[in-house]
Amino acid sequence: MNKYSRIFLGTAFTSQSEKEVKILQDYLFCIDDHGMIEKAVAPADPQYQTILNEYKDKECFHQLQDREYLLPGFIDLHIHAPQWAQAGTALDLPLNDWLHTYTFPLEAKFSDMAYAEKVYDDLIRTLLANGTTTGLYFATVHKESSFRLAEICAEKGQRGLVGKVVADDPEQNPDYYRDKDARTALAETEAFILEVKELAKTTKQGVYPVVTPRFIPSCSDEALKGLGKLAEKYNTHIQSHCSESDWEHGYVKERFEKNDAFALNDFGLLREKSVMAHCIFLEDDDVALFAETGTAIGHCPLSNAYFANSVIPISRFHAKGVDVGLGTDISAGATPSIYDNAKQAVVSSRMLEDGVDTSLSPEKRGVSDSRITINEAFYFATAGGGESLSLPIGRLDEGYAWDAQIIDTTKLPIFDNSEPLSDIFQKILYLVKAENIKQVWVQGERVK
Incomplete structure (x- = not known):
């Protein structure tokens, strides 16, 4: 034998x-x-x-x-699975316009199980073909099709970490696409967690439920607080967006009189198994909080170039003890390839170090000690992603x-x-x- x-x-x-x-x-x-x-x-x-x-x-x-x-195998820390259907579309719009004009109407279609299955099946197959062996997914607010995404990961052999999205605030979400209310969102999230945990018992590579507030602007205080409690109760992974753009960063500061990181932490959403996407506008205190809580950054360099309004100082954040991995951010990042994002991570870091405003002298133009090498980008795509997820992968x-x-x-x-x-x-x-x-x-x- x-x-x-x-x-x-x-x-x-x-x-x-x-x-x-x-x-x-x-x-x-x-x-x-x-x-x-x-x-x-x-x-x-x-x-x-x-x-x-x-x-x-x-x-x-x-x-x-x-x-x-x-x-x-590569580890993709930020994928909006339904948005594969609009990859390469409308990347010239501001983030909030892009969400309401294109993205929310598309995601609303995932109440249709046949449509959801067609998109998700093609996405997982495409990601595997591009070398992505582990994916951290935002699905939609629909529990049934979100669970189907987890099943497709299990069936096709990819390690999938899947979240049913929570977006319940009626002021920030369209009537045609949101959770009915916080109580419903929390009940469906808990049911989703239990269903995926049951599926995991028969899945060799692992599937994992993820507590997923879309981002603070989408969620009521009640929903955010309840999601923190669910993550603690079931020891799940957590994912959201944090300090992504001028608009989102400013919205949270106005609503809570504090930065995204501290607001999320107050709701119990920054933990050892938390991954926050983008994080462009983290300040020193935010970075220290990420390091203290074990919260990781899902760095999406191609998407950031379209929607983030700035370049993340990823080298500085990582040097301060924050785990970092790479994400495609489909479809704000148009490519399903972590190879493409590893290259862009290097390019973006060099643009940050060298600067882009030619009216300034070289010593004033950029941010010193910002560049990363391709070796570091490879680390973020593999080992860094595994450490971000607290899994023995990468x-x-x-x-x-x-x-x-x-x-x-x-x-x-x-x-x-x-x-x-x-x-x-x-x-x-x-x-x-x-x-x-x-x-x-x-x-x-x-x-x-």
Whole structure:
């Protein structure tokens, strides 16, 4: 009887730290029955040849081909699942106009289960094809179709963290698309949590319910307070938007006479398993509160360029002890690719450091020490995302889930067989598209 359910032989890239990528050349990765990496064995290890001899002729042995490499699966910390249907639309509008003109009418359609299933099925398939093995999802205010999203994640093998959106404030939400009232929103959220927890019992890679106030402007005080209590009662993840734009940041300050972070914390919504999207306008006290509570930032660089009115100083926030991961923010971010957002994270950080106003002298134009490297962006896309979710994912290392992408580089511009592996890694991060991703694995199961 085999001790391991699968063995992979190949060269992998994984984060050693936020700035350093570890190259695991010709390693054996030994996967147990639960889809976890039990051993990562280097060629110099005395066990290496013994394991290789025992497994190399077995069906469970997978050897990568020439010019194929392993990356951890990507973790997307901010996806509006229904908005996949409007990806690439109306990105020139201000945020509040975009929500009321396009987004809310679209999300209202997800009371139609057939429509919801068609969109969600295509979205999960597309994300897996792009190497996203874990997704943190906003669904809609509709409990039934939100649960169907969790089921589709389970069926297709993606690790899904799904929230039924709460938006009950009649002054801020249209009559055709909102929760009936706070009491109904809380009752449906609790029922949703219990249904997803039941589904999780039969899902190898895991599905998780997420308490999801859309953002403070959408919710009454009663709903926000009740959601905090539900998150504590069931120890769920929490997600929302925080200090995203001038409009939202200003609205919360006017309503509560405090910043978003402190308002959310007062309602019990900043916790170890909380992920707040955007967070552009966090001030030093807000950042300290995030670090103290264990709240993570879902950094969405492409979406921020369209709607956030500024560039987030992500390097400074992370240096102060805040966990950070990447998000696509479909559809405010038009692409389903974390590769695209990793590249944009680097670009945005350089624009912040260099500045954009040419009428100012170089020393006054930007914000010093803001730039990040592609190694750091890779960390945010993988290990940082796992830490943000408090899950053992995002690294190709012992004790982590076997969530992996097999990348075929034969069509990338690599013409020298002696090209350093560190350079090949950079080319993968900057140049890979879905067609270069040969296979995707989640929790030891192949999903692409």
